[in-house]
Amino acid sequence: MKNRIKTFSALLKLEFREHKGSFFKTPIIIGIVLVVMALLSYFTTDRFVLDVSGGDNLQLAIGSLQHIGDDKLNFALDVFMLITGSLYHFILFVVVFFFLLGSLYDDRKDGSILFYKSLPVSDTQTVLSKLITATVVAPACFVFGLMISHLMMFVVISLILLLNGLNPFSLLWLNVSFIENWGAFIIGCLVQSLWALPLYGWLMFASSVAKRRPFLLAVFAPLMAGFVWYWYNALVNLNLFKFGFFQTIGLLFAKATTPFSTGLGHKDFEKMDFDPTAQTSGEVIYSMLNGLMQIELLYGLLFAAVTVTLAVYIRRYRNTI
Amino acid sequence: MSALLKAHHLNKNYGQFQALKDINIEIERGKVVGLIGPNGAGKTTFLKAVLGLAPCDGDLSVLGIDPFKKRAELMKDICFIADVAVLPKWIQVRQLLDYTEQVHPNFNRRKAETFIAKTKVKPSHKVKQLSKGMVAQLHLAIVMSIDAQLLVLDEPTLGLDILFRKEFYDNLINDYFTHERTIIITTHQVEEIEHILTDVVFIKDGEIVLNSDMDSLTRDYFEVMVHQNDYDKAMALKPLTVKKVFNRYIMLFKAASRDQVEILGEVQRPSVSDLFVAIMKEDAS
Numbered sequence: 001m002k003n004r005i006k007t008f009s010a011l012l013k014l015e016f017r018e019h020k021g022s023f024f025k026t027p028i029i030i031g032i033v034l035v036v037m038a039l040l041s042y043f044t045t046d047r048f049v050l051d052v053s054g055g056d057n058l059q060l061a062i063g064s065l066q067h068i069g070d071d072k073l074n075f076a077l078d079v080f081m082l083i084t085g086s087l088y089h090f091i092l093f094v095v096v097f098f099f100l101l102g103s104l105y106d107d108r109k110d111g112s113i114l115f116y117k118s119l120p121v122s123d124t125q126t127v128l129s130k131l132i133t134a135t136v137v138a139p140a141c142f143v144f145g146l147m148i149s150h151l152m153m154f155v156v157i158s159l160i161l162l163l164n165g166l167n168p169f170s171l172l173w174l175n176v177s178f179i180e181n182w183g184a185f186i187i188g189c190l191v192q193s194l195w196a197l198p199l200y201g202w203l204m205f206a207s208s209v210a211k212r213r214p215f216l217l218a219v220f221a222p223l224m225a226g227f228v229w230y231w232y233n234a235l236v237n238l239n240l241f242k243f244g245f246f247q248t249i250g251l252l253f254a255k256a257t258t259p260f261s262t263g264l265g266h267k268d269f270e271k272m273d274f275d276p277t278a279q280t281s282g283e284v285i286y287s288m289l290n291g292l293m294q295i296e297l298l299y300g301l302l303f304a305a306v307t308v309t310l311a312v313y314i315r316r317y318r319n320t321i
Numbered sequence: 322m323s324a325l326l327k328a329h330h331l332n333k334n335y336g337q338f339q340a341l342k343d344i345n346i347e348i349e350r351g352k353v354v355g356l357i358g359p360n361g362a363g364k365t366t367f368l369k370a371v372l373g374l375a376p377c378d379g380d381l382s383v384l385g386i387d388p389f390k391k392r393a394e395l396m397k398d399i400c401f402i403a404d405v406a407v408l409p410k411w412i413q414v415r416q417l418l419d420y421t422e423q424v425h426p427n428f429n430r431r432k433a434e435t436f437i438a439k440t441k442v443k444p445s446h447k448v449k450q451l452s453k454g455m456v457a458q459l460h461l462a463i464v465m466s467i468d469a470q471l472l473v474l475d476e477p478t479l480g481l482d483i484l485f486r487k488e489f490y491d492n493l494i495n496d497y498f499t500h501e502r503t504i505i506i507t508t509h510q511v512e513e514i515e516h517i518l519t520d521v522v523f524i525k526d527g528e529i530v531l532n533s534d535m536d537s538l539t540r541d542y543f544e545v546m547v548h549q550n551d552y553d554k555a556m557a558l559k560p561l562t563v564k565k566v567f568n569r570y571i572m573l574f575k576a577a578s579r580d581q582v583e584i585l586g587e588v589q590r591p592s593v594s595d596l597f598v599a600i601m602k603e604d605a606s
Contacts, residue, residue, distance in 0.1 A: 003426065010423030018411055112409040115460075118376060118401050141559035186531050316389075319374050 007121055011129035014136055022095050023138045027088060027145020034084070035152050040175045042160060073175040081150060081181035082276035086260050088149075089188055092142045093196065093257045096134045100203035102132040104315060105214045123315040127204065131308060134200050139189035146185055177281065184286040184288075188259040196256035198300040201307030208311040208318065222249060223272065252300070260284050263291030277281055325350050325471060326371065331379035333366055334525075338364040340473040341377060342527040351500040352468070353517055356507045357597055358524035364507045367524070368475050371505075372401055384470060397426060401463045401473035406456045414442055414459060427468040436462035436496070454485040461489060465497045472497070473507045478513075486513055493517075515593040522606050523600055531600055542599075543574050543582050544591040555585045561599040573599050 016023065090281065104127065107113040154176065158168035193200075206218035226245040255262045261274035264287060279287065291297075324347035331344035332337070340363045348354055360365050369375040371383055373392030381388060386395045404423060408417065414437065422430045440458045448456060457478065464472065478486040494517050498504060506514055515521075521538065523531040531543075547555040547570040556563075558581065560572035573591055574582050591599075 007424045010420055013423075014416075014420050015417055018409075107409065110410060111404055111407040114403040114407040115409065117392070118372075118403070119392050119395060119421065120396040120426070121424050125393070316392075317375065319369070 004125070008125060008129060011121065012133060012137055013037075015129060015133040016141075019099055019133070019138075022099065023141040024145065024302075026091065026095055027142050028148055030088070030091060031145065031152055034149065035156050038153065038156060068276070070175055073171065074177065074217065076107060077176050078181060078281055079276045081176075082184065082260065082281060083187060084150065084275070085146060085181065085185040086258055087187070088142055088146050089192055089259055090257045092139060092189070093192065094201065095142075096138050096196070097203065100130070100134055100200055101207050101214045101218060103134075104204060104208035104311060105210055107316060108318060115140050117319065123182025124312050127208075127308065127312045127315055131200065131204065135193035135197070139193060143182070143186050143189060147182060150182075180281040180285075184260070184284050187288060190216055191262055191292065192256060192259035194292065194297060195252070195259065195300065197304035198307070199252055200254055201304035201311070204311040205307040205314075208314040248280055251296075259288060263287030324348060325384060327380070327382045328367075328371075329380040329605050330376055331367070331370065331381055333363075333370065333375070333377040336559065337408055339396050344379070344527075344529060346522065346529060346532060348503060348505070348520075350503055352519045353494075353498065353504045353506070354520045354522060355511065355514055355518040355593070356505055356524060357511055357593070357600075358507075359601065362524045363527040364524055365475060366527075368401075368403075368473055368505070368507065372399065372403070374403075381513070383501050398469055399471045399473065400467045400469045401475070402460055402464060402477045403473075403475045404479070406460075407452050408448045408460055412448055412449075413444070414446050414448070415444040417448070417459075417463070417564055418444070421463055425467060428463075428568060429466045429468065433466035436465060436492075454481050457481055457485060457489060461492060465492070470502060472502065472504045474504065474508075477506070478508065478510070490514060490517060509593040511597060512592060513586075518593070521593060523597060525601060538556055538593075538596065539590045542591050542596055543576055543579065544589050544595065545572050545574060545582050545585050546587045546589070547572050547585050551585050558582065558585075561603055562595070 107116060154172060158172055161168040161171060202222075203214075203218055206221070207214045210217045228248070229245050257272050260276075262276070326346070326348040328346050328538065331341050332339070333341040344363075344367065352387050355429075356364050356367070366375070367375075370377040370381055371388060373388030373390075373395055376389045383395060384398055388395055414419075418430055418433055421428050421433075434444075437459065440455065440462070442451060442455050442459050442462075448459070451459065461477070478489050481489070493504070498517075506518075508514055518535055520534045521531065522529060542561075545555070545560075549568055549570075552570060555572055557572070558574060560574050562573045564571040567588075572585075573595060576582050579588060
């Protein structure tokens with residue numbers, strides 16, 4: 001048992017080392033881009049306003065911050081943190097999507113599977129370590145990246161405030177709800193992993209079985225199946241099994257990319273539109289957790305169990321592409 | 322001595338194609354076995370079955386374990402190099418040692434570092450920065466630092482230059498091999514390994530056509546330099562192969578005793594590659 005835990009943690013470390021760039025640097029780079037964009041807009045606004053009105057407007061605008069109530073500042077900061085959190089959830093899904101597509105294919109393509117299989121590590125352990133990397137390790141990296149990004153942004157805003165003779169502590173830092181907003185992001189990551197599991201399982205299956213280009217198999221095989229199903233229904237007009245194929249996939253994607261809205265709509269896309277101004281982070285957490293009661297989640301987990309088991313089974317036989 | 326590897330009635334089909342046909346073999350401890358055969362003969366298929374990489378029909382046990390069912394357990398006591406340069410490209414040498422150390426109970430990291438220190442490979446190198454020969458050296462260093470009972474090498478030096486190849490086998494025999502260990506090697510460059518082999522197995526079209534130790538091989542097969550004058554007399558004894566070199570004929574015989582062929586000319590030990598060619602031809606005719 002002790003050995004198994006040691007092996008498993010070595011596998012997770014290996015995955016982290018291989019994909020450090022995409023798991024760890026991506027959120028930080030996006031944070032830097034956001035900071036740069038904020039700085040650019042600050043400086044260009046300054047110049048623009050100078051041109052138009054002699055530079056008084058910005059001073060006025062910044063000066064007026066002092067007169068806005070704390071509750072409004074707090075609200076604005078919550079909205080900002082939730083929006084960036086939601087953006088990071090989406091990017092996390094994209095990163096994990098491509099990680100999983102390559103997870104059981106890349107080492108077959110370059111032959112390194114023959115090295116991995118020469119070590120006393122079972123195929124079940126290997127496949128599960130990749131699944132845990134997708135559902136826990138990558139999100140943990142993104143949590144860390146989001147925190148760093150938020151702090152970078154707040155430091156830059158503080159500097160701007162200081163430059164304009166304002167106190168960043170009373171205006172900014174005291175009004176940031178770190179625990180609630182970061183808490184919402186962390187819980188969002190866990191909820192996202194749960195809802196995305198059937199997609200992750202499917203991607204792993206495609207990655208383990210593909211002889212060439214797992215992307216085509218993972219994306220176009222379901223599309224083809226969906227179209228065939230629709231044509232079949234349209235031509236035969238036999239609605240015995242009325243089952244929205246694309247609707248199901250679309251709903252899964254919506255839930256897997258924006259976990260903040262998973263508790264909002266049941267089967268209705270319209271209601272799933274996430275609006276950070278409509279809910280506080282506390283309410284978002286409550287709604288997400290409540291959303292986990294939906295029976296669809298259980299179906300998704302069952303589908304994930306089947307596809308991951310298949311991926312393990314295929315991994316035992318496939319040593320090349 | 323008990324057999325380390327036992328295969329009975331081993332069969333493997335790929336659709337219509339029968340890659341292994343009723344293979345029966347036992348390999349004992351302390352042997353260096355050369356598995357030799359033309360391309361597509363079934364060598365790799367057989368090794369894949371031994372290493373638990375592919376299932377097959379029949380009874381196969383390696384160290385008392387069914388390889389396909391319990392590959393992970395078996396790999397504690399077996400190691401293999403299945404091809405040249407299969408180490409992951411992205412990894413640093415140091416990280417590769419970290420990983421191997423963490424997952425392999427019988428890996429001695431200090432030993433590996435000592436082997437690596439003798440090469441140009443540095444711990445901070447990434448595998449993709451290394452030449453093919455250096456990757457082979459690194460892989461061999463790792464494999465030799467694993468206290469395994471069976472080492473399987475499938476074309477481990479393919480595409481490497483002669484210096485690397487020679488050093489590879491020298492290291493293997495001098496620093497690794499003991500009488501407790503067993504090595505199975507396949508390669509096309511038979512002449513480079515024949516001096517280290519204790520046994521040879523020839524495989525052709527999925528069947529074992531020869532399984533012998535080197536001593537009985539040199540006892541049973543003779544190469545004789547026959548003069549032009551004795552040509553007809555020698556041909557009457559039905560040599561397996563005849564090569565004309567200058568004015569003499571080099572003939573390969575399978576003979577019951579040395580006396581029979583000695584009268585024809587100078588007798589010498591045939592090389593494994595000549596024997597291989599002879600036996601492959603004999604089987605075909």
